[in-house]
Amino acid sequence: MGPVIARRRGVRARLAHLLASLAPIQRGELTTVVLLTINVFVLLTCYYVLKVVREPLILLGGGAELKAYASAGQTLLLLAVVPAFGWLSSRVSRLRLLTTIQLVFIGCLLAFYVLVQARAPIGLAFYLWLGIFSVLVVSNFWSFAADLYTPERGKRLFATIGIGASIGAVLGAFVPQLLHRVMGTSALLVVAAGGLAVSIVLYRLIDHRERSHRVKLARPTSAEVDPDRRGGFALVIKDRYLRLLAVMLLVATIINTTGEYVVGKMATDRSEVYAAEQAVASPVATTPDARAAATHDAQDEYIGRFYSNYYTIVNLVSALLQGLVVAWLLTALGIRRALFIMPLVVLVGWFGLLVFANLTMVRIEKTSENSLDYSLHNTLRGALFLPTTRAAKYRAKAAIDTFFFRMGDVIAGLGIVFLLVRVLGLGIQAFAALNVCLAVCWLVLAYRTGRMYDEMVADHVEPEAHPGRIAA
Numbered sequence: 001m002g003p004v005i006a007r008r009r010g011v012r013a014r015l016a017h018l019l020a021s022l023a024p025i026q027r028g029e030l031t032t033v034v035l036l037t038i039n040v041f042v043l044l045t046c047y048y049v050l051k052v053v054r055e056p057l058i059l060l061g062g063g064a065e066l067k068a069y070a071s072a073g074q075t076l077l078l079l080a081v082v083p084a085f086g087w088l089s090s091r092v093s094r095l096r097l098l099t100t101i102q103l104v105f106i107g108c109l110l111a112f113y114v115l116v117q118a119r120a121p122i123g124l125a126f127y128l129w130l131g132i133f134s135v136l137v138v139s140n141f142w143s144f145a146a147d148l149y150t151p152e153r154g155k156r157l158f159a160t161i162g163i164g165a166s167i168g169a170v171l172g173a174f175v176p177q178l179l180h181r182v183m184g185t186s187a188l189l190v191v192a193a194g195g196l197a198v199s200i201v202l203y204r205l206i207d208h209r210e211r212s213h214r215v216k217l218a219r220p221t222s223a224e225v226d227p228d229r230r231g232g233f234a235l236v237i238k239d240r241y242l243r244l245l246a247v248m249l250l251v252a253t254i255i256n257t258t259g260e261y262v263v264g265k266m267a268t269d270r271s272e273v274y275a276a277e278q279a280v281a282s283p284v285a286t287t288p289d290a291r292a293a294a295t296h297d298a299q300d301e302y303i304g305r306f307y308s309n310y311y312t313i314v315n316l317v318s319a320l321l322q323g324l325v326v327a328w329l330l331t332a333l334g335i336r337r338a339l340f341i342m343p344l345v346v347l348v349g350w351f352g353l354l355v356f357a358n359l360t361m362v363r364i365e366k367t368s369e370n371s372l373d374y375s376l377h378n379t380l381r382g383a384l385f386l387p388t389t390r391a392a393k394y395r396a397k398a399a400i401d402t403f404f405f406r407m408g409d410v411i412a413g414l415g416i417v418f419l420l421v422r423v424l425g426l427g428i429q430a431f432a433a434l435n436v437c438l439a440v441c442w443l444v445l446a447y448r449t450g451r452m453y454d455e456m457v458a459d460h461v462e463p464e465a466h467p468g469r470i471a472a
Contacts, residue, residue: 025160032148032206033157037164039202040141044168046195047134053126053188073124074131075406081132082403086231086395094147095207097394098140102196102203105133109193116186132402137196138165139401142382143393144203148210151457154386155335159327162379166319169374232399235391241452242396245384246404248445253408254416255346255435255442256373261417262431263366266359267306271299314367318374326376335383336450342372343446347439354432362428384449387456 025033089097108129115122145161146154183191236242275298279291329338349365381401385393416434420426 025157029153029157032209033160035202035206035209036145036148036161039164039199039206040138040161041164041168042195042199042202043137043141044165045171046192046199047130047137048169049188049192049195050130050133053186074128075403075410077128078132078403078406081136082233082399083231085136085398086233089394089398090230090391094144094390094394095203098144098203099200101136101140102200105137106193106196109189109196113186113189113193116189131406135402135405136398139398140394143385143397144206146382146385146388146393146397147390148206149386151335151383151386154383155330156327158379158383159322159330162326162375162382163319163323165378166315166322166375170315170319230391230395232395232397233403235396236399236404239392239396241388241449241456242392242400244445244449244452245381246400248442248449249381249400250404250408250411251438251442251445252342252373252377253405254412255350255438256369257409257412258416258431258435259350259362259366259369261413262353262362262428263310266362266428267303268299270359271302271306274302275299310363310367314370314374317367317371321371322375322379326379329376330379330383335380336454338376338380339446339450340443342369342377343439343442345369345372346442347436350432350435350439354429354436357428357432384453387453387459 085101088100092100112122112126112129145158149157230238236246275295278298279294329341345368346365349368353361353365385397388396420430420434424430
């Protein structure tokens with residue numbers, strides 16, 4: 001029995017070591033990590049529920065053209081939203097800030113519900129609002145998480161917390177469809193409002209737990225009103241590190257958005273070939289109108305099946321990376337080295353597409369890119385704010401994650417795509433060459449950002465514990 005017991009203990013030890021590498025949580029950290037994971041899951045699920053509401057409202061209310069133009073409108077609207085958010089965050093504590101923002105969003109959802117019941121045309125307004133909601137609530141969550149942990153703890157725990165976002169994205173693609181069939185479109189607005197109310201409770205539980213356990217955080221006054229009253233844009237402009245983060249996200253967004261155009265263009269072209277093959281295989285249509293309808297149906301079938309498979313694989317791979325790989329990568333490589341992974345994958349993928357311009361290659365590249373974006377890159381974007389000030393965590397991060405993110409969409413969609421396709425008449429390989437150059441720029445930015453991050457962590461001083469005082 002001795003050797004058997006020894007083998008069993010050896011297996012348990014190896015399993016424990018594996019679990020520790022996948023989720024490196026220390027004693028006393030588990031409850032807060034679980035609450036944070038549930039919170040980001042709830043927020044992502046709310047967003048996917050609202051996406052189900054968004055599409056019929058905008059498409060039936062104004063068409064696909066209005067949807068395309070609305071992306072630019074979101075960027076302009078953020079020029080007013082970001083300063084207003086910065087003004088509020090400089091005058092209230094982190095908990096009151098998050099509670100206020102969530103309550104405002106809940107009020108908007110209830111107002112939209114009343115307007116939908118009254119059959120008011122709210123498609124454009126709701127699309128603009130949801131574009132701000134989707135980036136601001138996620139940005140605020142990671143700002144709050146970065147405010148809770150020191151750089152060492154955040155590096156270990158952010159990947160585990162991010163599992164909630166990945167699961168929310170996977171389940172969020174299915175659950176809202178079920179709710180939509182059972183409850184209808186307008187009721188989903190109330191469901192999302194309830195989810196935000198649950199999120200407020202979770203924020204308060206986490207904040208209370210951290211206070212009661214006197215957890216040491218990156219700034220001893222982080223929950224108090226910040227004396228720095230500068231807005232998010234001013235913080236980004238004046239700080240070199242924050243400028244690097246903004247430009248790096250801008251470059252990554254341009255690459256991603258132009259890549260999505262390439263996917264859509266190649267899928268559309270392939271759908272035309274598929275429709276022609278179907279027409280030859282089963283020539284049932286006799287009139288020109290019938291043939292046109294059959295061609296449209298075949299293209300619609302192909303594109304729907306293509307994107308269903310594409311998004312399913314991306315979400316599943318992203319969830320597997322988040323749960324099994326990201327924590328290990330951040331622990332083994334550190335933040336600085338991990339910054340190089342995604343731009344290297346993007347560089348290799350787009351160079352391959354430059355050489356082999358076909359749909360299979362673009363699917364491989366975009367699946368790899370988006371899976372890393374939703375897992376590793378999202379985790380790194382939150383972790384890079386760990387050694388920054390409270391003003392940077394909330395105001396500058398909100399400006400970067402909202403305005404600069406949307407600006408990347410506008411530059412790519414209304415600038416680069418229009419220039420390369422409409423003006424110059426270039427094809428897919430022009431986008432590949434452009435993204436190879438942008439990926440090289442991304443690598444340079446990652447190098448400089450990583451160096452500054454390490455310098456800031458080296459200069460970072462842990463707050464001392466003061467008797468009778470709770471670090472927040």
